[in-house]
Amino acid sequence: MVLYFLCFVLFCVGLYCILRKRNIIKMIIGLGIVEYSINLFIILTGYRRFGRAPILAHDQQIPNMVDPLPQAMVLTTIVIGLALIVVAVSLAVRIYEKYGTFDITKIRRLRG
Amino acid sequence: MNEFLPFFVIIPLGAGFLTVLLAGRIRHASAVLANLAAGSLLVLSLLCVNSLSRSGTLAFNLGGWASPLGIKVVLDGLSGFILVVVNLVSFLAMIYAASYMRIYTARWKFYALFMLMLAGMNGVLLSGDLFNMYVFLELASISGYALVAFGVEPEDVEASFKYLIMGALASIFILLGIALTYSYASTLNMSDIAHALALSPNSMIITLISILFLTGFGLKAAIVPFHAWLADAHSSAPTPVSAVLSGVFIKTLGIYALSRVFFNILGVTPKILFIFMILGIFSMILGAFLAIIQKDIKRMLAYSSISQVGYIIFALGVGTPLAILGGLFYLLNHAVFKSLLFLNAGTIEYSTGTRDLNKLGGLNSQMPVSGYTSLLGSMSISGIPPLGGFWSKLIIIIAAIQAGFFGFAFVAALVSIVTLGYYFRFQTFAFFGQPVTPGLKIKKAAWSMNLAMIILALIAASSALVLLPGFRNFLDSAVGVLAKGNI
Numbered sequence: 242m243v244l245y246f247l248c249f250v251l252f253c254v255g256l257y258c259i260l261r262k263r264n265i266i267k268m269i270i271g272l273g274i275v276e277y278s279i280n281l282f283i284i285l286t287g288y289r290r291f292g293r294a295p296i297l298a299h300d301q302q303i304p305n306m307v308d309p310l311p312q313a314m315v316l317t318t319i320v321i322g323l324a325l326i327v328v329a330v331s332l333a334v335r336i337y338e339k340y341g342t343f344d345i346t347k348i349r350r351l352r353g
Numbered sequence: 354m355n356e357f358l359p360f361f362v363i364i365p366l367g368a369g370f371l372t373v374l375l376a377g378r379i380r381h382a383s384a385v386l387a388n389l390a391a392g393s394l395l396v397l398s399l400l401c402v403n404s405l406s407r408s409g410t411l412a413f414n415l416g417g418w419a420s421p422l423g424i425k426v427v428l429d430g431l432s433g434f435i436l437v438v439v440n441l442v443s444f445l446a447m448i449y450a451a452s453y454m455r456i457y458t459a460r461w462k463f464y465a466l467f468m469l470m471l472a473g474m475n476g477v478l479l480s481g482d483l484f485n486m487y488v489f490l491e492l493a494s495i496s497g498y499a500l501v502a503f504g505v506e507p508e509d510v511e512a513s514f515k516y517l518i519m520g521a522l523a524s525i526f527i528l529l530g531i532a533l534t535y536s537y538a539s540t541l542n543m544s545d546i547a548h549a550l551a552l553s554p555n556s557m558i559i560t561l562i563s564i565l566f567l568t569g570f571g572l573k574a575a576i577v578p579f580h581a582w583l584a585d586a587h588s589s590a591p592t593p594v595s596a597v598l599s600g601v602f603i604k605t606l607g608i609y610a611l612s613r614v615f616f617n618i619l620g621v622t623p624k625i626l627f628i629f630m631i632l633g634i635f636s637m638i639l640g641a642f643l644a645i646i647q648k649d650i651k652r653m654l655a656y657s658s659i660s661q662v663g664y665i666i667f668a669l670g671v672g673t674p675l676a677i678l679g680g681l682f683y684l685l686n687h688a689v690f691k692s693l694l695f696l697n698a699g700t701i702e703y704s705t706g707t708r709d710l711n712k713l714g715g716l717n718s719q720m721p722v723s724g725y726t727s728l729l730g731s732m733s734i735s736g737i738p739p740l741g742g743f744w745s746k747l748i749i750i751i752a753a754i755q756a757g758f759f760g761f762a763f764v765a766a767l768v769s770i771v772t773l774g775y776y777f778r779f780q781t782f783a784f785f786g787q788p789v790t791p792g793l794k795i796k797k798a799a800w801s802m803n804l805a806m807i808i809l810a811l812i813a814a815s816s817a818l819v820l821l822p823g824f825r826n827f828l829d830s831a832v833g834v835l836a837k838g839n840i
Binding site for chain 1: 484488491495498499502505506507508510511512513514517518521522524525528529532535536541585589
C-alpha cells in the first residue's frame with residue numbers, strides 16, 4: 242500500500258512540474274517523472290509478495306510468481322518515453338535558438 | 354484477405370525505412386516511394402472492405418499465436434470504414450506533397466515521418482488489444498509532433514512544443530487507464546475485457562477508468578475543454594500534414610479510439626452519453642465562434658475542425674442508430690472537405706505568400722482550380738443541399754429531435770448557420786471581390802496540387818451517394834459495430 246501511495250506522490254510531483262513550471266527544460270523533466278511513476282505503477286500491478294520470475298524449468302515448481310506481462314509492457318513504454326523525451330529536448334534546443342529563452346511565458350508568438 | 358491485415362503497418366513502415374536508405378542517392382525516390390505506398394494502401398483497404406461485406410470481420414493472429422496468448426489484428430465494419438477514409442486522405446495528401454513540398458529542404462525526412470504517422474494510424478485502427486493501440490497511438494503522435502515542427506520557424510516549434518506537452522499528458526492518462534483496466538480485468542484483448550467487465554459491472558474503478566480515457570482521448574480529439582493546442586498545431590504544420598491532421602488524425606486517435614473504448618469495451622451508460630452530448634455542444638459553439646474572428650485562413654479552418662468534431666461527438670452522444678449513422682457519415686464528409694479546404698489554403702499560401710484574409714481578394718480569376726474546389730468544399734461544410742455535409746447534418750438533427758433533445762437540435766442547426774457565415778466570409782475575402790494588395794505576385798500551382806484538389810472536390814461532391822442502397826452497406830456495417838454495444 243505504501244508503494245502505491247509513493248507512486249501516486251511521484252505522479253503528482255511530475256504533474257505539478259509539467260503544469261506549474263515556466264522553464265521548458267523543467268517541464269520535460271516533469272514529463273520524465275510522470276512516465277516513471279506510471280511505469281512503476283504498471284510493474285506494481287503485476288507484483289506478488291515474495292514472487293519469483295516466471296521462468297519455466299523442467300524439475301521446478303514455482304508456486305508464487307510475478308506477472309510477466311506488465312514487465313514486457315514497461316519495456317515498451319520506456320522506449321516510447323525515450324523517443325518522446327528526445328523529440329521534446331530537440332524542440333527545446335530549437336526554441337532556444339529561435340527565442341533565446343527557455344521561459345514558456347515569453348514564448349508566445351501564436352495568438353487568437 | 355485475413356493474411357493481408359499486417360501489411361497495413363508493414364507497407365508504410367517499410368516505405369519509411371527505404372526512404373531513409375535511398376535518400377540522396379536517387380532523385381525523387383522518397384516522393385515516388387511514399388506515393389506508391391499510400392496508393393497501394395488505398396487499394397488494399399478497398400479490397401479488405403470489399404471482402405468485409407461478405408465475412409463480417411477479418412482477424413489475424415500475429416506469429417500464429419492464438420488469442421489469449423498472442424497479439425490479434427482485427428478489422429471490423431467500423432475500423433474498415435475509417436481505414437478507407439484514412440488511406441484515401443493520406444494518398445491525396447501525398448499526391449499534393451509531391452510538388453508542394455519543393456518549398457522545403459530535406460524532403461525525405463518529411464516522407465519518412467509521414468509514413469511513420471500513417472503506420473501509426475493504421476495500427477490504431479487494426480489492433481485488437483488496448484496496449485498495442487497505445488503503442489501505435491504514440492507512434493502516430495510522436496511523428497505528428499515532429500511533422501508539426503517541420504518548417505522550424507519560431508511559430509512551428511512553439512506550436513509543436515505545446516502540442517507535445519498536451520499530447521504527452523493525454524498519452525499518460527490513456528496509459529494509466531490501460532494499466533487500471535489490466536489490473537481489473539486481467540487481460541488486454543478488447544473483446545475479453547468486455548466479457549470480463551460484463552460479469553462484474555457497477556464498480557467504482559470503471560468510473561475512474563472512464564474519466565481517464567475520456568480525458569486522454571478527449572485531448573487527442575481536441576474536444577472543447579482540451580482544445581487549446583489544436584489551432585496552433587494544425588495551422589503551423591506543412592499543408593499536407595495539416596490536411597491529414599485535421600482530416601483524419603484527430604478522428605482516428607480521438608473519435609475512433611473514444612468510441613471503440615466506450616461503446617465496445619466499457620459499455621455506454623446514459624450518463625456517459627449525456628457527457629458526450631454536452632462536450633459536443635460546447636465544442637460546436639466555441640469552435641464556431643472562435644473561427645469567426647480569425648484572420649489567418651488555416652487558423653479559421655482549424656477552429657472549424659473543433660466545431661465540426663463537436664457534431665460527431667454530439668451524434669455519438671445521442672446514441673440512436675440513426676444518430677450514429679449521421680455522425681459516421683459526417684466523419685467521412687468532414688475528412689474529405691476539411692482536407693480539401695486545407696489544401697486550398699496551402700495553395701493560396703504557395704501562390705501568394707500570405708494566409709491573411711485581409712490581404713487577399715479577387716483570387717478567383719487567377720486561381721480558378723482552388724477557387725471553385727474551395728467553393729464546393731465551403732458549400733458542403735456549411736450544409737448547402739444536395740452536398741454530403743447537408744445530409745449528414747440533417748440526419749444528426751433529425752435523430753436528435755427523434756430522441757427528444759429539441760434544445761440541442763436547435764443549437765446544432767444554429768451553429769450550422771454560423772458555419773455558413775464564416776465560410777461565406779472566407780469565400781468573399783479570398784476569392785471574390787477586388788485584389789486588396791496591388792502588385793501581389795501569383796505563382797502558378799503545380800499540376801499535382803491541382804490534381805489532388807480536383808479529386809477531393811469530386812469525392813466531396815458525390816459523397817452523398819454513400820447513402821444510396823448500393824453503397825449503404827459500407828456505412829451500415831460501421832454503425833452496426835457501435836450500435837451492438839459491448840456484447
